[in-house]
Amino acid sequence: MDITKLPIGGLIIAGLGVAIAVTFVVAFALTNDERGISGETAVATEVPPPGVTAVISMVPTLKFNTNRLVVPAGQVVIEARNTDGGTQHNFAVFPSKQQINASSSLGDTPICANCTQRVTLNLQKGDYYFRCDVHPQMEGTLVAQ
Numbered sequence: 001m002d003i004t005k006l007p008i009g010g011l012i013i014a015g016l017g018v019a020i021a022v023t024f025v026v027a028f029a030l031t032n033d034e035r036g037i038s039g040e041t042a043v044a045t046e047v048p049p050p051g052v053t054a055v056i057s058m059v060p061t062l063k064f065n066t067n068r069l070v071v072p073a074g075q076v077v078i079e080a081r082n083t084d085g086g087t088q089h090n091f092a093v094f095p096s097k098q099q100i101n102a103s104s105s106l107g108d109t110p111i112c113a114n115c116t117q118r119v120t121l122n123l124q125k126g127d128y129y130f131r132c133d134v135h136p137q138m139e140g141t142l143v144a145q
């Protein structure tokens with residue numbers, strides 16, 4: 001019996017198990033994106049990972065999963081997840097819908113297809129405007145409270 005093969009075999013089996021589990025989770029996420037989109041005040045429900053204040057997702061097709069994202073005032077980290085197939089997006093935050101030029105951007109990041117990016121913002125209490133600059137119909141209100 002070769003003892004050294006046992007842990008390696010175990011690791012390989014565990015790795016395969018993780019890969020299969022991840023495949024199912026991703027497949028479920030990709031096929032389950034339709035929920036929560038239609039309402040005008042749909043609320044993001046993703047649980048933020050450590051260090052992230054709030055999560056927003058780009059979902060099929062050319063939509064954010066919510067048009068209202070609520071965060072506490074102060075420094076926040078927003079994680080934007082692009083799960084909209086092969087489409088590239090960005091996530092940009094502005095003081096208001098009337099102030100959407102590049103110089104007024106409070107923070108933005110490009111997000112390649114199937115990528116996740118984070119934006120750090122320092123927000124006073126109030127309402128802000130977010131959108132995808134690539135697809136301006138993708139928009140919503142960021143509320144700092």
Ligand SMILES: [Cu+2]
Pocket residue numbers: 062088089090132133134135138
């Ligand atoms: Cu977009």
